[in-house]
Amino acid sequence: VTVRTGRPPVTSRAEILEAACRLIDRAGWEKLTVRGLAAALGVGPATLYRHVRDKEALLLLLLSEYVGQIARPELPSDPRERIVLAITALHDALAAWPWAAEVLTTDGFVGQLDESALWTVETVVAGAIDAGCTPERAVAVFRSLWFYTVGEILVRAHSPRAVSRPAPDDFLAGVDPARLPRLAELGEQWPVLAEEDTYPAGLRAFVDGLLGQARIGSWT
Amino acid sequence: VTVRTGRPPVTSRAEILEAACRLIDRAGWEKLTVRGLAAALGVGPATLYRHVRDKEALLLLLLSEYVGQIARPELPSDPRERIVLAITALHDALAAWPWAAEVLTTDGFVGQLDESALWTVETVVAGAIDAGCTPERAVAVFRSLWFYTVGEILVRAHSPRAVSRPAPDDFLAGVDPARLPRLAELGEQWPVLAEEDTYPAGLRAFVDGLLGQARIGSWT
DNA sequence: ACCTGAACACCGTTCAAGT
DNA sequence: ACCTGAACACCGTTCAAGT
Numbered sequence: 001v002t003v004r005t006g007r008p009p010v011t012s013r014a015e016i017l018e019a020a021c022r023l024i025d026r027a028g029w030e031k032l033t034v035r036g037l038a039a040a041l042g043v044g045p046a047t048l049y050r051h052v053r054d055k056e057a058l059l060l061l062l063l064s065e066y067v068g069q070i071a072r073p074e075l076p077s078d079p080r081e082r083i084v085l086a087i088t089a090l091h092d093a094l095a096a097w098p099w100a101a102e103v104l105t106t107d108g109f110v111g112q113l114d115e116s117a118l119w120t121v122e123t124v125v126a127g128a129i130d131a132g133c134t135p136e137r138a139v140a141v142f143r144s145l146w147f148y149t150v151g152e153i154l155v156r157a158h159s160p161r162a163v164s165r166p167a168p169d170d171f172l173a174g175v176d177p178a179r180l181p182r183l184a185e186l187g188e189q190w191p192v193l194a195e196e197d198t199y200p201a202g203l204r205a206f207v208d209g210l211l212g213q214a215r216i217g218s219w220t
Numbered sequence: 221v222t223v224r225t226g227r228p229p230v231t232s233r234a235e236i237l238e239a240a241c242r243l244i245d246r247a248g249w250e251k252l253t254v255r256g257l258a259a260a261l262g263v264g265p266a267t268l269y270r271h272v273r274d275k276e277a278l279l280l281l282l283l284s285e286y287v288g289q290i291a292r293p294e295l296p297s298d299p300r301e302r303i304v305l306a307i308t309a310l311h312d313a314l315a316a317w318p319w320a321a322e323v324l325t326t327d328g329f330v331g332q333l334d335e336s337a338l339w340t341v342e343t344v345v346a347g348a349i350d351a352g353c354t355p356e357r358a359v360a361v362f363r364s365l366w367f368y369t370v371g372e373i374l375v376r377a378h379s380p381r382a383v384s385r386p387a388p389d390d391f392l393a394g395v396d397p398a399r400l401p402r403l404a405e406l407g408e409q410w411p412v413l414a415e416e417d418t419y420p421a422g423l424r425a426f427v428d429g430l431l432g433q434a435r436i437g438s439w440t
Numbered sequence: 441a442c443c444t445g446a447a448c449a450c451c452g453t454t455c456a457a458g459t
Numbered sequence: 460a461c462c463t464g465a466a467c468a469c470c471g472t473t474c475a476a477g478t
Contacts, residue, residue, distance in 0.1 A: 034452060044463045046454075055452065105378040115395055122400040135406060139413040144422035148364070151371030158325040175335055180342040186355060193359040202364035202430070209429025210422070254471060264444045266473075275471065 013051050016041065017062055024062075029099030059103045060112055066097060068116035075123065079130040083145070083207050086123035091149045091199065098157035101150050131211045141210045148206055152199050233271050233281065236261065240282055249319030254278075279323045286317060288336035295343065299350040303365070303427050306343035311369045311419065318377035321370055351431045361430045368426055372419050 019040050023032050034055055038045040052058045070093045075082045094100045121142060128138035177184035186193070239260050243252050254275055258265040272278045290313045295302045314320045341362060348358035397404035406413070 033450090035450090044465090045452080046463045046465090049453070050462075105374045115400065118395065118400055118403060122403050125402045125406070129402060135402070135409075136413055138402070139406065139410065140416070140418040140422065143414065143418060144368070144425070147371035147375060147419075147422070148368040148426075149371065150375060151367035151369065154325045154374060155367060155370060175338065179335065180338055182345045182349060182355070182358070183338060183342050186345070186359065189355075190359065193356055194363065196360070198360040198363060199367075202360065202367070205364070205429035205432070206368075206426050207429070208432060209425035209427070212425070212428060212432070253469090255469090264446090265471085266444045266446090269472070270443075 013061065016048060016051055016058070017065065020058065020062055024097075024099065056103075059099075063100050063103045064113045064117055066100060067093065068114060070117070070120070072119060079127040080207055080211060083124050083127040083131075083141075084203060086120045086127070087145050087149060087203060088200065090120045091153070091203075094149070094153050095156065098153060101153040101157065105150060105154075128211070133211070144210060145203070145206060148203065152202075236268060236271055236278070237282055237285060240278065244282075244319065276323075279319075283320050283323050284333045284337055286320060287313065288334060290337075290340070292339060299347040300427055300431060303344050303347040303351075303361075304424060306340045306347070307365050307369060307423060308420065310340045311373065311423075314369070314373050315376065318373060321373040321377065325370060325374075348431070353431070364430060365423070365426060368423065372422075 016037070020032060020037055023037060023040055034048055035045045038048055041047075048058075052061065067090075070089055073085055073089055075085060094104070124142045124145065125135070125138045128141040129135060133141060175184045183190070236257070240252060240257055243257060243260055254268055255265045258268055261267075268278075272281065287310075290309055293305055293309055295305060314324070344362045344365065345355070345358045348361040349355060353361060395404050403410070
């Protein structure tokens with residue numbers, strides 16, 4: 001309404017991405033709307049569509065920039081440890097930015113990422129090959145670990161924030177001990193156990209299983 | 221507008237759930253809206269809120285009914301095979317109804333499911349205990365396999381439908397062979413390999429790893 | 441007393457009209 | 460020629476007004 005000249009107050013994608021990043025960090029990613037982002041930049045919502053195809057493209061742009069900035073840790077010589085380290089780095093980065101995983105499930109995500117974000121994939125695939133996998137099996141190893149990682153992040157992201165214990169009393173208390181004996185035994189212990197971070201241990205177990213299978217050769 | 225009497229044309233939740241199911245099967249779960257569902261039932265949107273707290277509750281209701289109807293397969297005596305079978309049954313049911321997994325990531329899903337849907341969890345936990353895990357570790361085993369399953373379903377559900385091969389030419393063709401040698405080697409093979417169903421083999425590897433770890437006792 | 445049309449407060453996206 | 464306000468076609472949810 002009160003904008004003076006006709007020259008663009010929005011410079012480019014860089015400014016848009018920076019503002020989007022700021023909004024997410026401040027108010028959570030659910031609050032990132034095209035209109036809100038435009039308002040934060042002091043422009044009309046239509047303006048953003050001059051620089052980005054649609055909202056999904058914006059999120060993908062935001063994500064690949066973020067993933068590309070993951071600090072690359074020093075890699076040990078043991079292939080198994082290299083795989084664990086690379087996937088853990090990816091996991092920790094995404095877990096810190098839970099909305100990212102939601103975007104990563106879309107499309108063939110690998111093709112959308114730029115080269116700086118692909119070192120994780122390269123490290124895992126190379127590690128699997130060094131551990132005795134064929135290239136085909138190495139891709140399957142990466143994808144399996146990726147499914148596990150995405151699932152953990154999404155389930156965790158959607159879990160109720162563990163600020164206060166959310167009424168664990170009636171959790172598995174009502175189950176029939178005759179039909180579900182183990183769960184009845186666990187009872188109110190479940191919610192406590194379900195909050196524990198078992199990702200690292202599970203990851204190692206998975207890598208062991210995948211590479212062990214490769215050595216034995218029982219992969220179908 | 222043209223409804224005659226004041227008596228409810230909507231009987232109960234059962235009718236709502238049935239109509240929702242029909243709408244999803246016909247047009248996909250993205251098309252299930254409160255307004256559309258109400259229209260399909262010939263009532264106003266406000267009416268549904270007499271029977272269901274909100275849309276999420278509706279989806280959860282729909283889901284637990286569906287999961288409860290999973291055919292319970294005959295279980296083999298080997299605990300490892302019991303685990304594989306139970307999780308596979310859960311996976312296949314959810315993969316056939318991909319929107320379900322999206323709902324399952326919300327909240328503490330286990331507490332929301334009714335007893336008939338919990339046999340899968342019971343079977344996995346019991347199998348892990350029979351294989352030598354402590355109850356605490358058995359819960360971790362279930363959760364790990366659950367993450368893997370949810371991740372696979374979500375990534376698959378969001379992948380482009382494999383109706384026609386979607387331009388695999390420029391997929392990993394541009395990567396620098398010096399920095400990402402293994403990926404460059406794979407090149408255009410990646411999209412082909414990424415479409416393969418590696419869930420069953422990965423699941424067995426994961427179970428092997430988790431139970432092997434339990435036996436050896438290296439779980440941290 | 442019970443039900444619900446119409447309204448509320450939002451979305452992402454488009455396009456004709458403005459500068 | 461370039462930018463964008465206002466409109467379009469939707470959402471889930473609420474509540475005052477109707478029967």
